Amino acid sequence: MSRAASAESIPVHRASRYDEDTYFIETCDALAALDIDRDAFAHDHGVLLLKPDAAVTGAMGAAIAWLLEHRYRIVAACAVQLTPLHIRALWYFNWHHATPERRRLADRLASLSPSVVLVVSHPDREQPVSVRLTADKGPADPAQRKPDHLRHALAAGTYLLNKVHTPDDPDDVLRELSIYFPESQLGAVISASAGGVDASADAVRIVEGIESSLECKSTDLAAAQDAVWTDLGGFVTGARPRSGAEWLAALADAERRDISIDPWIHIVIESAYLPMHRGRR
Incomplete structure (x- = not known):
């Protein structure tokens, strides 16, 4: 083989801001091993993470229904138990x-529960699927959501309890796939996704298995406050808390007194009142 022919056989990819990122490289290597063009795959696929707050509130099934109604095709579905390491890898560039x-x-x-990773495609290829899905998902801030957003449809509550996550662009799709899936599983997920076979039945089966094992709960802050006040009944004196600081103090008091409060209720109240961003106290 001539040097010129050899050079022509090497695919040329656009530069990525993640070209030195281990997770991105691992997915690119898996794609190369399968002889799948990385840029085409990244353009044609998006990823939707259904988080534990979606599972606890019974919103995973609704998210799948929303996807199908909006012409997304689920081409791979897997349950993933997120760890602190997953979280820090996913949000590495803004977690500081x-x-x-x-x-x-x-x-x-x-x-609280397993999460579900869905790989999706869309018939309209005018823009990357990840860009479309991120726009359709809507922002984390509830005040900025619109009625047509997925997070609005799921009644996602606070900034933290937003129920779903997506990688924002094609490069993020490739990077996040190898965060969710070890090398031993990544190739199979990519092959299934590239094959384009409808995996919505698999997604429904996985979601039903997770949600059926959990008691369905609400993100409603007032209901969480009522539950805490009921649990504290007979143990505290004085008026019912009114401010966020007072509710946080009530939770701390319950912990000191060894009064059992549902962990989900803790999260609902604390996510409503604790600072989420540095410098925004």
Whole structure:
């Protein structure tokens, strides 16, 4: 083989800001081993993470229904138990803005149930699927969501309890895939996704298995406050808490008194009142 022919056989990819990122490289290597063009795969696929707050509130199934109604095709579905290491890898580039309180809440939330990773495609290829899905998902801030956003449809509550996550662009899709899946599993997920076979039945089966094992709960702050006040009945004197600081103090008092409060209720109240961003106390 001539040197010119050899050079022509080497695919040329656009530069990525992640070209020196281990997770990105691992997915690119897996794609190369399968002879799948990385840029085409990244353009044609998005990823939706259904988080534990979606599982606890019974919103995972609703998220799948929303995807199908909006012409997304689920081409791979897997349950993943998130750990603190997953969380720090996923949000590595902005996690330094998170307060210690937010980090602790995110770790506790991740432990409540398995999450579900969905790989999706879309028939409209005018823009990358990840860009479309991120826009359709809506922002984490509830005040900025619109009625057509997925997070609005799921009644995602606070900034932290937003129920779903997506990688924002094609490069992020490749990077996040190897965060979720070890090398031994990554190739199979990529092959299934590239094959394009409808995996919505698998997604429904996985989601039903997770949600059926959990008591369905609410992100409603008022209901959480009522539950705490009921649990504290007979143990405290004085008026019912009114401010966020007072509710946080009530939770701390319950912990000191060894009064059992549902961990989910803790998360709902603390996510509403604890600072999420450094410098925003």
